[in-house]
Amino acid sequence: MRIVAYTYTDPLIEKSPAIEIWGWEIDRVYQDLGGRHELDQLVRDSVDQSVDYLLIRRLDELGASVRDIRQVLIRLQSLQIQLITTETEIEPQLNLLQLIDNIQSDLVSRRMRQGHAHNRLQSLPPPGKAPYGYRRSKDKYTIDKSAAPVVKDFFDRFTIYGSLRGAVRYLEKKYNKKIAASTGLRWLSHPVYRGDTAYHHDEVISDTHPAILSRDEAAQIDRLLRRNRRLPPRTASAPRSLAGLVNCEHCGQTMTVTTVSAPRRVEKYLYLRPTNCNRQPKCKSIRYDRVLTTTIDRICTDLPLAVSQANLPNLDGFKAKISQEIVDKQQTIDRLPDLIGEGILDIETVDLRTYKLKTEISQLQDRLAAFPPVNLQSLAQAVSIRQFWLDLSESERRFYFREFIRSISIDPQSANLALQLQFIF
Known part of the structure; x- marks a missing residue:
């Protein structure tokens, strides 16, 4: 028993399938890319060496129109080749008109995808x-x-x-x-x-x-x-700069900002207290201003030291390498039209290659944009001045805290407020 498989792939809309998709012991796989030369070769080979089964994914792969598909089916039937489709089932009870209608629907779908693909090649x-x-x-x-x-x-x-x-x-x-x-x-x-x-x-x-x-x-x-x-939900828009950053060392819970006011008094006081604390007695609340002041003092002390000890990669080298890759790919795009004039490539191949290179350039530009815009060591020295933080509003301070700090761990039981900063680098 001889079993062969055939696939047709339009490079504009899909990639060639792997041989492993069949799950059968295939004697040979015929694969067409754009044209249908391998399909003609399959028919010629079947005359010299009989084929029992032909595996295809869909009937619309056998031709560009219903007429073409019909001629191939007649030829396969004359060679007594049994056709098996893997992605669409040919039901025995379907009459010829229903079968043609299904094939026509698949062909219309393919033509629409091809039309969209041509628009992509033209960047429409x-x-x-x-x-x-x-x-x-x-x-x-x-x-x-x-x-x-x-x-x-x-x-x-x-x-x-x-x-x-x-x-x-x-x-x-x-x-x-x-x-x-x-x-x-x-x-x-x-x-x-x-x-x-x-x-x-x-x-x-x-x-x-x-x-x-x-x-x-x-x-x-x-x-x-x-x-x-990286932050808990809704803390990115919280009015207080420490929201979502502070954790309790004892119970491990995130500390939320709460407002407390005395009856018949205008003054309001802010506290940080652990949420869902399961310790007995529960961990104490801490004055928000006390934690904020201590955090600013610790940033001014620890940030320059942490940056100097961090094994930061050579970002300038990475940027230069990616920038050169972008230049090389753009130069390749500029040279492609010359290959048409030399008869090496046709217009369709050049359009497809240009599209692929443009998508690769976009990916490289995204990688380049992901790098920090400034040198971290220089920035660390600038923001390690206490007055810089005190002059900021809470919303501005919230922005800068999240640029450097991943989390803040505090010990509510400590008399001098033991506080540890975890930076993002």
């Missing part, structure tokens, strides 16, 4: 409504002058305070623009606002249309988003 916008802040023109997104300032103000607010929910509330208050927090998060991370276009499988092409966010602003937003993921 994907189908659908343009994102808020943009309008859809013939071949790219253009900035909507009435909506783009709203989006830009939202980004600026988040960059200053690092609070997603705070930026959402600000948008509603100033512009009466109501969006969900999930929508705001999608705006912050969406490539379209950075001048890039995202396609399926998270493939991104850079600089396809005017950007609302600069590369530096987008990199800062990405750092803030990564930083906020």
Whole structure:
């Protein structure tokens, strides 16, 4: 018994499947990429050496039209080859019209995907409504002058305070623009606002249309988003700078900020107390101002020493290497049209290769943007001045605390408030 398999792959919309997908002992696998030369070879080989079973994924792989598929099926039937599909089941009770209808549906789906793929090669916008802040023109997104300032103000607010929910509330208050927090998060991370276009499988092409966010602003937003993921929920927008950072050494619980006021008195006092403390007696609360002052003093003392002892990588070297890779790939793109004139490559192959190189450049640009914008050692010296922290507002102080501190551990029972800082590096 001889068993062979056949696959057809359009390089614009899919990758060639691995041989292991069949799960059978296959005598030979015929694979076509773009054309169907191997299918013709399969038929010729079947004349010389009989084939019992032919495995395919779908019937639409046998041709570009119903007529082509019908001719191949007739030829296979004349050779007494039994056809087996692995992704679509051919039911015996289907009549010819139903079978043709199923094949036609698969072909229409493939043509639509091919059309979208050709648009991707030309860096055209994907189908659908343009994102808020943009309008859809013939071949790219253009900035909507009435909506783009709203989006830009939202980004600026988040960059200053690092609070997603705070930026959402600000948008509603100033512009009466109501969006969900999930929508705001999608705006912050969406490539379209950075001048890039995202396609399926998270493939991104850079600089396809005017950007609302600069590369530096987008990199800062990405750092803030990564930083906020380390924090407990809702503490990123908390009004107090120590919220979500302080832990109790004894019970291991996060300490929350609580407000206490005496009856018939205007004064209010802030305390840090452990949540869900299971010790008896429970761990004591601590005055917020006392912890804040001690934290600032400890930062000024420990931060320069921690930075000097940290084994920090050579970021300048990494940046230079990635920048050179971007230049090399761009030079390759510039040389591709010459290969068409020399008859080495055709237009379709050049378009496909250009698209792949552009997605690789976008990935390298994302890696480059993820590096810190300034030298940490120089910054550590600048922020190790006590007056710097005292001059900041609570929201500004919250922003800078989260740039350096991962967590703060305190001993509530200690008379001198034993406090340990864990930095993010």
